[in-house]
């Protein structure tokens with residue numbers, strides 16, 4: 001299995017034992033990197049207990065998701081489930097705010113019960129998603145070292161971390177937000193407020209998501225370590241500045257490499273369609289892959305414009321149209337004759353194994369909502385991006401991809417206005433325009449940085465080592481062994 005190393009027999013800490021409890025925010029874009037972090041840590045000889053919610057466990061429908069990895073590679077990864085506070089049949093997509101409220105107010109009580117039952121098994125570290133509002137409290141209660149895992153870019157972390165500064169300057173939480181550049185956040189080069197996470201741009205900051213973010217970023221100031229799914233080379237200054245406040249380790253990219261070598265952990269919350277045979281029949285680089293991730297909704301109006309733009313462009317496509325992409329009570333959001341008009345040029349599927357699709361030789365572009373995992377996976381597969389950010393960090397990720405790294409293009413210049421002619425033109429530009437070669441070249445360079453970070457003396461591998469040393473030191477102290 002790629003990226004999985006054997007336990008190091010010379011580990012100078014062999015007399016102790018680390019056992020980490022990993023608790024992802026229960027969304028696909030968080031579960032995926034947590035699963036691969038679990039494998040990474042277990043490959044370093046750490047015992048891991050991975051926690052899925054009952055609901056996600058039920059959706060994944062594959063029993064103990066680590067059974068295969070355990071038997072093939074002997075990694076000590078255990079699996080536990082916990083209630084998110086709602087019945088399994090509850091429609092979490094349709095009732096987003098109730099779901100988030102349950103995670104905000106109820107989830108920690110269930111987590112505490114689980115942790116209480118596991119401390120007897122030697123759990124001494126908790127690695128929880130930064131979006132949770134309770135990690136430092138729960139960790140303290142059970143005497144665990146507390147680690148926060150941030151599954152987005154360090155830039156986004158830094159802006160949330162400095163919300164108080166943004167507030168003082170009137171860039172967050174003001175009745176009328178300022179439009180001038182934000183040029184005072186340590187380690188962050190001047191940024192247009194329009195490029196910050198959508199939640200930072202909203203004037204009403206009383207929503208449940210705002211309550212979560214505000215509380216979560218108070219809590220993260222009390223944890224022992226932060227891990228981030230980025231690389232030093234991408235966000236050097238931002239990471240350095242954060243490091244002066246909190247031990248912050250860039251250990252990315254954490255993506256499903258194992259899919260390329262056959263051994264895998266099932267994480268998909270929807271069942272996957274296999275389109276490999278269809279892709280096999282298409283010429284190299286001729287297909288655009290389209291997906292808007294697992295979380296965001298798209299309006300029917302925008303979806304219809306995109307559909308027409310795709311038809312007009314004449315390129316081949318694979319389009320993931322999640323069953324709830326508009327809303328789970330809207331069954332068929334695409335224009336009536338879309339699939340028949342597309343004919344053999346394209347397929348529409350509810351979900352797929354994204355890494356398998358992206359790494360197929362026929363894929364030449366990715367129309368994406370700019371979820372952070374999608375960006376890392378696309379870079380890894382050297383697939384240029386067409387950006388259609390919808391909300392949250394996706395807005396900032398677009399800036400990184402298009403303006404800073406130049407590895408992608410905008411779908412629409414005005415984010416609020418999607419129009420079929422512009423969609424067609426953008427798809428054509430990405431797939432066969434003059435600037436395509438430059439974008440391809442840039443993405444190759446960025447991919448090299450990602451690869452470099454993962455070599456033995458690469459920055460992410462070094463940071464992982466430093467983090468684990470830090471864990472040992474902390475566990476030693478909390479165990480009174482120093």
Ligand SMILES: O=c1ccn([C@@H]2O[C@H](COP(=O)(O)OP(=O)(O)O[C@H]3O[C@H](CO)[C@@H](O)[C@H](O)[C@H]3O)[C@@H](O)[C@H]2O)c(=O)[nH]1
Nearest residue numbers: 029030032151293294295320351352353354371372373374
């Ligand atoms: O058909 C599909 C579509 C997606 N994926 C996978 O699902 C994950 C999606 O993650 P991401 O691209 O980050 O998007 P979201 O699901 O939208 O993720 C949420 O979480 C991310 C960070 O954790 C944020 O960057 C996003 O904005 C937020 O919406 C990726 O690993 C994809 O490989 C599949 O396997 N099959």
